[in-house]
Amino acid sequence: MTTLLEQALALYSGLPAAERFHVHARASSAPLLSVVERMPGGTVADIGCGHGLLAALLSLADPARTVHAVDPDPRKVEWARRSLGALAQVKLAEGTVEDALAPRLPGACDAAVVCDVLYLLPEAKWPGFLRTVHGLLKPGGCFLLKEVEGDGSWKHRKALAQEWVMVSLLGRTKASGGMVLKPRAEMRALLSEAGFSVREVVDLGRGYTTPHVLYVAEASVA
Template sequence: MNAPLPPALALFSLFPPAERFHVHARAFSAPLEAVAARVPTGGTVADVGCGHGLLTALLALGDSRRIVHGVDPDPRKIEWARQGPGRLPNVKVEVGTVESLAEQMPGHFDAVVVCDVLYLLPVERWPGFLRETRRLLRPGGRLLLKEAEGDRSWKHLKCLAQEVVMVKLLGRTKAGGALVLQPREAVESMLRQAGFTPRETVALGAGYSTPHILYVAEASAP
């Protein structure tokens, strides 16, 4: 089911200009609608690293039967998210991480979406992060992992330069000590080792200056 971008952006219309600009920039620089369109209808969905909650809003507005639970470690962003998509009846947002949510609600979700989170972590933490996302899912549940592909293209280099500015100079995003892009083969291998069966790998960089890539994987039976 396609998610409507204009109504989602309208939820942020009363934000201060700087925060509203950040949300709009996110909307037009990342293929969030393409991610939302691949989330199963209905059910419960975790948006890990939800930030201001734009993808959370797309998911909730795209299907009123869907319950969306967003978590982010940045209290400032969660406070904004509460004032935006957090007002929707099928949305809950809270300060948290994939680890805290997996401890609180193991095996609870039909789908988990993670968009542009892993690259902020040292690569040695990626396998553990993916294992925690697996803990969140029911058997057969779906993970939608959107990252930028480490393909050594000019888009790859531009993406890293841009994130250095946003993370390290402007402090708009919290990083865990690294800005890392990995090739698709490496990510697919990590998914398998974390208990997932990769189902689809989709390049979504066309029309963007970032090499967006989406991994759709299914939680294997224990």
């Protein structure tokens, strides 16, 4: 475990055991450090922050960075507030990007990140969601979208089964959609239609039992 990840996880030491387990499981199952490595400085929006682990990593990696983190689950936002209180540069809010960030930060962010969130929304809402994210960014701003790739592999099927357990059986994750996973070509097209130029598609699945993929995009100038 890297020092950065150790520092971030230490912030959660005061949480109940079930919540600490959830955060540690997230740390071990998702390539969050690879996302952090590609994040520019400045003002960042972390959309669907959950317990705030990625926001903590972003803040600890660059103390000059301001992270506006939002999640619709009041339970997770409260756990995040209890854990990240010492990180003044992390601004936590309960709600959706549409109601909690878009009215306050139009065109104000240097970067935005959405990490394992899109598939939890109804597919019909994806275009509007991505356009809202685009609206937060300065011209040329960076958008990092980390999703699970719908490639038809056993890892793909395992990821769907795992999320069904978390959403439907345990109620640990809130979802309002059908847990759809898309192939890379469709995701690139969606990003393009929302006004992004995809600069890089990074395969982050190696060493994981989930087909993680990261889309590095730039907000096109209107």
